Amino acid sequence: MTDDAGPDARTEVIQLRRAMETRPVIDLARGVLMASFNLTPEEAWTVLVMVSQHTNTKLHRLAQDIVDAVKGPSLTAHIQRQLIAAVTQLTITPGTTPAQGE
Numbered sequence: 001m002t003d004d005a006g007p008d009a010r011t012e013v014i015q016l017r018r019a020m021e022t023r024p025v026i027d028l029a030r031g032v033l034m035a036s037f038n039l040t041p042e043e044a045w046t047v048l049v050m051v052s053q054h055t056n057t058k059l060h061r062l063a064q065d066i067v068d069a070v071k072g073p074s075l076t077a078h079i080q081r082q083l084i085a086a087v088t089q090l091t092i093t094p095g096t097t098p099a100q101g102e
Contacts, residue, residue, distance in 0.1 A: 022059075022060035022063070025060060025063045025064050025067055026048070026059065026060060026063040028063070028067045029044075029048060029062070029063035029064075029066040029067050030044040030045060030048065030063075031044075032066050032067060032070060033047055033048065033066070033083075033087075037087045039087070039090070043090055046086075046090060047083065047086045047087055047090060048062060048063060048066075050082075050086040050089070050090075051079065051082045051083055051086050054082050054085075054086070055078060055079060055082050057079075062079070065079065
């Protein structure tokens with residue numbers, strides 16, 4: 001690697017490692033949403049992104065909370081309301097997707 005690409009390459013490696021660490025719980029949360037709300041994989045992803053944005057919660061943290069809620073403590077009322085709102089919006093306006101790059 002050259003010095004010019006050094007910081008960018010290191011940042012990219014850090015981001016890729018983080019994605020590899022958080023991907024399994026995000027996939028599990030998508031599955032929970034798919035089963036709970038009869039969503040497609042893409043719709044479940046859209047719901048996760050929408051709720052993450054509207055609650056100012058990191059996507060992987062939200063995903064962990066959803067997975068934990070299956071057998072553990074319930075989601076907060078605020079998160080529950082946002083999930084319902086996102087699913088409702090998705091079913092009312094099919095094809096709703098988060099902005100690219102999010």
